[in-house]
Amino acid sequence: DLDHPRRNAQRAYAEMEPMLERIESQRQELKRQMRVLADNDRMRREFTANITHELKTPLTAISGYAELIANGMVEAEEDQRDFGWRIYQEAGRLTALVNDILTLSNLDEAEHGDAQTAATSLGACEPVDLPRTLEGVEQRLEAVAARADVHFELACEPALVEGVARLIDIMVYNLASNAIRYNRPAGTVELACGQEPGGGAFVRVRDTGIGIAEEERDKIFERFYRVDKSRSKARGGTGLGLAIVKHAALFHKATIEVQSELGEGTSITVRFPPAALLQAPQA
Numbered sequence: 542d543l544d545h546p547r548r549n550a551q552r553a554y555a556e557m558e559p560m561l562e563r564i565e566s567q568r569q570e571l572k573r574q575m576r577v578l579a580d581n582d583r584m585r586r587e588f589t590a591n592i593t594h595e596l597k598t599p600l601t602a603i604s605g606y607a608e609l610i611a612n613g614m615v616e617a618e619e620d621q622r623d624f625g626w627r628i629y630q631e632a633g634r635l636t637a638l639v640n641d642i643l644t645l646s647n648l649d650e651a652e653h654g655d656a657q658t659a660a661t662s663l664g665a666c667e668p669v670d671l672p673r674t675l676e677g678v679e680q681r682l683e684a685v686a687a688r689a690d691v692h693f694e695l696a697c698e699p700a701l702v703e704g705v706a707r708l709i710d711i712m713v714y715n716l717a718s719n720a721i722r723y724n725r726p727a728g729t730v731e732l733a734c735g736q737e738p739g740g741g742a743f744v745r746v747r748d749t750g751i752g753i754a755e756e757e758r759d760k761i762f763e764r765f766y767r768v769d770k771s772r773s774k775a776r777g778g779t780g781l782g783l784a785i786v787k788h789a790a791l792f793h794k795a796t797i798e799v800q801s802e803l804g805e806g807t808s809i810t811v812r813f814p815p816a817a818l819l820q821a822p823q824a
């Protein structure tokens with residue numbers, strides 16, 4: 542009985558036992574692979590359904606507002622300006638979403654495809670100066686932070702790593718914009734980088750915000766997972782920021798550690814392996 546090779550194994554010839562064992566282990570392996578494929582397929586379908594929904598929301602808003610204007614329903618100049626502004630904001634949300642989807646799909650391709658294609662779509666590996674990256678992100682987010690009444694602090698020690706500059710920049714940017722978004726008024730975001738005692742380099746983003754409950758700390762890295770959906774959407778998140786951080790870290794063989802205290806704040810550290818460090822900091 543090849544579907545259940547072990548069932549009658551005691552009645553089989555001793556010479557056949559290794560072959561029956563082999564068939565059984567191959568059968569188990571096939572079952573495992575089929576489960577993985579079914580899981581992947583389910584995740585892919587869920588992701589596609591989520592993307593469709595997330596894209597439709599701003600598109601529906603944009604076409605609704607535009608239709609009202611086109612039909613002459615928005616007469617006052619002030620209202621027209623208000624509708625124009627809303628269309629602009631929804632279009633921005635759409636652009637952010639499309640960019641995030643593209644980055645994630647490039648990262649997926651890099652994980653499953655070949656290194657050459659990855660380098661073309663994501664950018665080549667080169668020396669990346671971490672303090673300069675953190676300073677650049679701070680400059681780009683300064684106005685956003687000021688609007689949220691959040692104040693930046695930089696604590697950068699020299700560290701140069703081998704990596705894809707655009708991806709490391711996106712990682713820091715996503716972590717820092719979350720640290721602003723989930724902060725409180727008069728809160729602080731600290732961007733830090735340097736070398737670990739163990740030999741690798743690190744980037745750490747720390748905030749004084751709402752914190753993340755223990756049971757949510759793994760889930761927040763899943764695509765489109767949000768702890769508080771309405772709050773995250775109201776603050777302009779795409780729901781893909783941390784999924785990108787996770788896969789960009791994987792790409793660099795870096796690890797992510799989340800420390801958080803509800804109501805106190807969150808600290809997320811990305812640690813690059815010692816092999817990625819190009820230059821020991823100057824004393």
Ligand code: ADP
Binds near residue numbers: 723761777778780
């Ligand atoms: P979003 O665009 O919704 O912010 P992310 O993937 O960046 O998507 O984050 C997923 C969820 O994790 C967020 O919706 C939020 O609930 C939670 N989160 C992320 N960063 C922080 C943080 N620094 N403090 C508290 N919660 C956070």
